[in-house]
Amino acid sequence: MTEHLRAIPGYAPMFEQAYPSEAIGPATVAKAIASYERTIVSTDSPFDRWRKGEPQAVGDDVKRGFALFNGKARCAMCHQGWNFTDNGFHNIGLRALPGEAEDDGRFAHRKIKVLKGAFKTPTLRDVSLTAPYMHNGEYRTLEEVVDHYDRGGDDKSNLSPNIQPLGLTAQEKADLVAFMRSLTGAPMVVVVPRLPAS
């Protein structure tokens, strides 16, 4: 990929300006992508408006879902803070998809047992817009995600102790999904990046 970028003459001065004396390579490309992603900020969701003092911004299902999120459903053990992530790494009991090899996740970088099959906790901001879900894209809907956690994961060979069967009712599952949908921010205008002239 970096060879392809280096072959585009227009990129050379842009990278030089942003990262003087650093080559176009995996590190600078990663920094460039991260810098762009930091400009995409989800704000003014119904959840945000509720927490800022608009009680009518969300329904009772969202409020119940938020209470479950922080309690019985154990979601906040990992999805913490304003971005709903602890920036940590957890094995949440996903199976390898048919025909695919086991993915060691963080263990590939840190040979610590707890990290085998562990992946970084993603934010839940705008989660209703980011299907498919999980690191392997196994689930198409938030309902399937909630079902996964409700049964306490599938592959329990190195499962995080944070993941346990939850015993959620159908109403509780629906409330959790309603809460997650309330994290959808207001639409924002972005300039779609374009490749510089060759």
Added chain:
Amino acid sequence: MSTVHHSVAVLTAFAVACSIAHAAQEVVVSQKNKAFSTAKLTIHSGDKVTFRNDDSFVHNVFSLTDANSFDLGTYPQGQAKSVTFAKPGTYDIECAIHPEMKLQIVVTP
């Protein structure tokens, strides 16, 4: 004979003094709000450090420092695990689950 007794007494006193000076101690480090309770710790060789999880979710403690690499696995709120540092050196300690948690332990002779 009295010389021998005197030498034994001196050696015994020296040994007692040394044991008092280097008596192994236990230092407790809390893990709370995804942080160790201190960023740097200086101990003597032979001291034991106990890592106590005071968060409501699981933590880990490990070190890949060559002189004493270890992995304490995962443990929940209220539980603690200990490591005795026998060799002098500087040890980088982390929580594998929460990589922002870092602690440096300096072990002096």
